[in-house]
Amino acid sequence: MFPTDLISRRQALSRTAVGFGSLALASLLANDAQAAPAIVDPLAPKAPHFPARAKRVIFLFMKGGPSHLDTFDPKPLLDRDDGKPLPFAKPRVQFAPTGNLLKSPWKFQQHGESGSWVSELFPHFAKCVDDACFIHSVHGTNPAHGGALLKLHTGSDNFVRPSMGSWVTYGLGTENKDLPAFITICPTLAHGGINNWSSAFLPAVYQGMPLGNASVPSDKAQVRYIANANLPRDVQRLQLDRLRAMNLQHQAQSGPEPALEARINSFELAFRMQTEMPQVENIADESLETQKLYGMDDPITANFGRMCLMARRFAERGVRFIQVTHSDGNVQWDQHGNLKAGHEKNAREVDRPIAGLMQDLKARGLLEDTLVWWGGEFGRTPTVEGGSNGRDHNPEGFTMWLAGGGTKPGYHHGATDDYGYYAAQDKVHIHDLHATILHLLGLNHEKLTYRYAGRDFRLTDVEGNVVHQIMKT
Amino acid sequence: MPTKFLLFVAATVLCLPNSASAEDISFNRDVRPILSEYCFACHGFDAKQRKADLRLDVAEGAYAERDGDTPLKPGNLMESELWLRVISDNPEEVMPPPATKKKLTAEQKETLRKWIEQGAKYQKHWAFEVPVKPTEPAVKNSAWAKNPVDRFILARLEKANLTPRPEANRSTLIRRVAFALTGLPPTPAEVAEYEADQTPQAYDNMVDRFLKSPRYGEEMARSWLDIARYADTHGMHLDNERSMWAYRDWVIKSFNDNKPFDQFTIEQLAGDLLPNPTKDQLVATGFNRCNVTTSEGGSIEAEFTYRYAVDRTSTMIESWMGLTGGCAVCHDHKFDPISQREFYSLYSFFYSAADPAMDRNATTTDPFYKLFTDETTAALTKAQAEEAEAKRLLEDVVSKVEYQDPSTQQPAPERRAVEEVWLDDLVPMAAKATCTSRNASLWSTAPEVEPPIGRRALKQIGAANYQDKFETPTQPLRIPEAAKVFVWVRLDTQEPPDAIMVELGSAAGARKAIWGDPQRFSATRMDKNWLGELPAAGTWTRLEIPLEKLDIKPGEEIRSLAFSQFGGITWWDGLTVTGDTTPATDLRSSFAAWWKDRTGKDTLGLPADLTPVLKDGPEKNPTADLREKLLRFYLAYIARPANPDVQQRLTAWLTAQTVRAAIEESVPGTFIFKNLDQPREAFVMLRGQYDKPGEKVEPAVPAIFPALQKSAPDARASRLDLAKWLLAPEHPLTARVTVNRVWQQFLGTGLVKTSSDFGSQGEVPSHPELLDWLAVWYRENGWNTKALVKLMVTSATFRQDAHVTPDLLKVDPENRLYARGPRFRLDAEQIRDNVLYVSGLINLQMGGRGIKGYQPPNIWEPVGYADSNTRFYLQDHGADLYRRSIYAFLKRTAPPPFMSNFDAPNREQACARRERSNTPLQALQLMNDTQHFEAARAFGERIVTEGGNTPEERITFAYRVVLSRQPQPEELAIVKQALDSYLIRFNKDPEAAKKVVAVGESKPKSGRPEPELAAYTLLANLVLNLDETVMRN
Helix, strand or coil, X not given: CCCCCCCCHHHHHHHHHHCHHHHHHHHHHCCXXXXXXXXXXXXXXXXXXXXXXXXXXXXXXXXXXXXXXXXXXXXXXXXXXXXXXXXXXXXXXXXXXXXXXXXXXXXXXXXXXXXXXXXXXXXXXXXXXXXXEEEEEEECCCCCHHHHHHHHHHCCCCCCCCCHHHHHHXXXXXXXCCCCCEEEECCCCCCCHHHHCCCCCCCHHHCCEEECCCCCCHHHCCCCCCCCCCCCHHHHHHHHHHHHHHHHHHHHHHCCCHHHHHHHHHHHHHHHHHHHHHHHHCHHHCCHHHHHHCCCCCXXXXXXXXXXXXXXXXXXXXXXXXXXXXXXXXXXXCCCCCHHHHHHHHHHXXXXXXXXXXXXXXXXXXXXXXXXXXXXXXXXXXEECCCCCCEEEECCCEEEEEECCCXXXXXXXXXXXXXXXXXXXXXXXXXXXXXXHHHHCCCCCCXXXXXXXXXXXXXXXXXXXXXXXXXXX | CHHHHHHHHHHHHHHCCCCCCCCCCCHHHHHHHHHHHHCHHHHCCCCCCCCCCCCCCCHHHHHCCECCEECCCCCCHHHEHXXXXXXXXXXXXXXXXXXXXXXXXXXXXXXXXXXXXXXXXXXXXXXXXXXXXXXXXCCCCCCCCCCHHXXXXXXXXXXXXXXXXXXXXXXXXXXXXXXXXXXXXXXXXXXXXXXXXXXXXXXXXXXXXXXXXXXXXXXXXXXXXXXXXXXXXCECCCCCECCCHHXXXXXXHHHHCCCCHHHXXXXXXXHHHCCCCCHHHHHHHHHHHCCCEECCCCCCHHHHHHHHHHHHHHHHHHHHHCCCCHHHHCCCCCCCCCCHHHHHHHHCCCCCECCCCECCCCCCXXXXXXXXXXXXXXXXHHHHHHHHHHHHHHHHHHHCCCCCCXXXXXXXXXXXXXXXXXXXXXXXXXXXXXXXXXXXXXXXECCCCCCCCCCEEXXXXXXXXXXXXXXXXCCCEECCEEEEEEEEEEECCCCCCCEEEEXXXXXXXXXXXXXXXXXXHCCCCCCCCECCCCCCCCCEEEEEECCCCCCCCCCCEECEEEEEEECCEEEEEEEEEEEEECCCCXXXXXXXXXXXXXXXXXXXXXXXXXXHHHHHCHHHCCCHHHHHHHHHHHHHHHCCCCCHHHHHHHHHHHHHHHHHHHHHHHCCEXXXXXXXXXXXXXXXXXXXXXXXXXXXXXXXXXXXXXXXXXXXXXXXXXXXXXXXXXXXXXXCCHHHHHHHHHHHHHHCCCCCCCCCCCCCCCCCCCCHHHHHHHHHHHHHCCCCHHHHHHHHHCCHHHHXXXXXXHHHHHHCCCCCCCCCCCCEECCHHHHHHHHHHHHCXXXXXXXXXXXXXXXXXXXXXXXXXXCCCCCCCCCCCHHHHHECHHHECCCCCCCCHHHHCCCCCCCCCCXXXXXXXXCHHHHHHHHHCHHHHHHHHHHXXXXXXXXCCCHHHHHHHXXXXXXXXXXXXXXXXXXXXXXHHHHHHHHHCHHHHHHHHCCCCCCCXXXXXXXXXXXXXXXXXXXXXXXXXXXXX
């Protein structure tokens, strides 16, 4: 039964799909419901709990705290009372002391049929507001980057918990066997770093695959170990065919081992990834027009533009959860001082690429079932920090927006108070946001559980209310 | 969920083989898991969450009549309200309530029915009953059993009508044992020795040889370091380096010395409280310093003091008691009998820790213990004495100097040339030295580098903007006339920085002199303080700092010197100033000028009585005595040496100081644990919030466990009492938890699969009697770990062949019954060490600071903070690249990928059991990692040079070295064919061969043709990546 001759590539691949091992095992175990789960491919697509509105997520993460007061949440009273004290108490826990009210240095205008307010920081995205669904009343619990980042990504700011992408992959599996199910493009390694895309106690197959990181330009972003600089590809292919032949031969001796079968498959996926990842990353086959749409023609927007374009390419290939991080090696959206120049630089880098992504997804019909999610780990204070040109961290109330994937277009949900300090109306906690996003993906956040250390864990811990109002009816 | 389903399956298949028969129902085995899963959340131990005031976790609650109903009426099904609720169709009545989305299966209901009918007897949760050594069970095939372990295993197999597999062949056995005990494969010589030994003790002898190897301690330490959450960085914010490796080495040594587990426990939890603790006992307390810490600005100290104590408490509970303590941080544990108050009583053992809430981002956060040896102590004592003597001699010669102040001389002395060294071997006198590493400045001596002047040179390594800054308040550093400033610098060849910078600070601000990439210091090539490209690496270069270009004027007083480099390794030495001075006004020639200059200013570094004299100025007319004393101080330490004698003695004193400082700095140290002198008051923290203290608590243990014996009845219970309590014969958990982990290590899965949860939510043991037998045996044998290990690995159970049949896979997919030998994937460290070992590259040097091997680029660099001292990954070179993996430097926020890829934990919290995952990233690593591929190259060369002359001989050699066996003819054929095709390929393409052979820093030594080496590299790579190679069979 073992191959005495070399197995051809073709034969080898045919064995991948319904190979000796899997066939033999499947027949062995066909009548055994108890043992069967042990060899189920953990990444095979799984049915959601109920019909999904979104099949995948693109999370545009603005590392730090983009100021809601200077982007999407204008406050007339803040303009009026510039320089005066905040007329109510500041939160008990503040990150740093702040002074009096500081009006936004940018002008706001209404855009689109929805009449959505957008400041002059986002002139391109302003054209897409009728596709976006703004939540102005997001709030979290942690005023420091580390805790807030972990809370946003994992639902917990002090324990090591699986990240949201891992939960989604665990719940839904993946539709592309040649690519990882959860990819995070240029993630920040600070403030929890790998814990923000780790699978924690979920099986490791659900962990995110980092592509580069925040201090690497996106055209240099790579998956670790993706290539062997010292070995030609054809030789490696030969090598893998031999390895497979030898492993199968060994399996014939040692008896059916699910782990061995899985290892053979993981070598194959790795090899396919080596082919597939560079193809997705290589955007040369995109038309110049498309590249331009994402701002690839401008050195200021090219870096983030490439990330957004890669995100679309991953999305159309069925990757389940794609995170794109906008940050340099430090905390990019963190203008404790230098608000004017800092936010202008940040917004300029992302505005065109984001608008391009929205238009492109829409034109390709992908926006229907792709949930785009934009935000940072918190907003900023309406009160000034430092001299006259800075704002502190503010987890008490801030804006995020969603688009596509079954969200209500051109809709605004919730509100902060008159000065934009606290979420005041229809408050949406980070847990609620998580529950809502899972819901859009067809997952019940209370049912998506994993048994660990004696209890069933959830992304939303014991919290979370689905915000049905933001969903398309 | 599928997992829950599996869990249930495991419990029924393995533990309730006959649950459908009329056999007696056991509460702990059969019923408790059901009640715990479905009932206890609302009707259990946690009083706050309890519904309807009903408890089902204790008989008193369940038997008591309430409003005419009785939850459980022993023997009477239809009068037991619990049963009626369970079978009810009414959604208002049925239990568990539909809202919980939990539903009992028919089988579970059946179990409850039988239990009630048989009298609804309760037992304490099995893990809280003191283990009693059971009698060894009778077995049919008693000849199979090699020791009592086997009788328990066999009894269970016979009950399930399974027969054990035959003993594996010798080559499989020795490879299994070698990996289990040393983490490395056996050498062909070791295999031959074992195969040649035909005595009945051959196997035992072989095991003994590996138990004696120093590699044994390294292998055993890995799992314990996972528990201890050992790492080389603090973990939060900057995630800077910490010096703790002495603790890691202590763990290795303890296993090699076979330190009994009770001692091992006491020394780690309370070594500091032992009478006259030894050095090793103090090092051992590092266990409680391995937790993650922070020093982030704005952090609330009370919060972190609290969090560290919670971490230490939870870690102790998990590591020794196998329970999850975390639940009780915020509320009474819902499933296990640990109330919140009891958790905080345990916490108060750790709450008085002496370490600060903020770790200062330093490598040496207190309490820090310097690891002096007899030699270093003696050397330091001698150096201190010599320094004192040199100082005395200097002051003596100065006392004889006849001094005439040049400012009073007529005619005034002429302008003269001077040369001053502002930075040599020592920080300038009384200077405030700061370093971006948060640690003391580093100094190198020969042979690391040969300093151009003096005995040592300032060393900089690592982070982005790494800076040593010296503020010089005492020694006046004045720019002379016609001054020139020079500095020696040397850049590392392998890790040169991007840029270097010297800053001279005065009242006019800091003036920067930059070489290399100016952007690294926010400048451009157009700026006038950009002085050119970097000097050549690997040699000392004397750089001139052009003062005019930097707008530094004669007479300017320099108050600070700063040296910076960006992202590499740099040495600095001898910042030297030459020029002319006018003695009458020169602060280092004229006492009067100096005194006048310092008048009204604070000057550091003077004897206490002179400080005010200097500041008050000469006008205040101090006593002649004080004036004379100040003059002599000036002549000794400030002024230019008055004559060659003073010069010589000053130099001698500076040298003595340098020698003393170098000895002090060369002595490494480690974090240890200590109590504050005055214990902190501890409180229950409401809802687990650091700022919500509730009731006050004293150190105590939970009521469900045996009482704690205190050293004196009215004494406050100590950590030493706690450690002894864990080891008391009547403690139900410590021995069980420990033997279970060892079993898990050798057999693949614990007898209790949830090795960190022995509570009622954990899995019940697959072989409860065996677990208890082992626990009691271990304790009765003096907690002798090597004996326990030997007992396990010499058992017939361990020695079975691992072949699995389809039938067996169906009955026991996870091998929980042990009807076959253990077979599982090697751990991360073993995978790396294996290839280094067989390739001959390995360097078996033990101990010391963590090493930094190959890793893909940009893993550390982006971790946020420019001034973290672990921002830049500076890979080691040479022999350190091939050290064993246990010595790899572990940065918590960016652990070595070869470790995390293969499921090694990042050591942020205790980890009692690693996953064994299978991911494409692992395959990518095995295919493409430099370390792995370099090892294949080295192994390929070994195959060619040591493996004989024909391809067949060489392939056989490769198999014998890696798999400890001969290849089968079919395997030989496949591999031979592969080799031929590689040879053809590389002979046609010598460029490709050259590239293959060039991998890594080691170089081929044999001089064989590159195509041949390349082909054998691939052959080696093939064998090293075989499933059989990465498995422990």
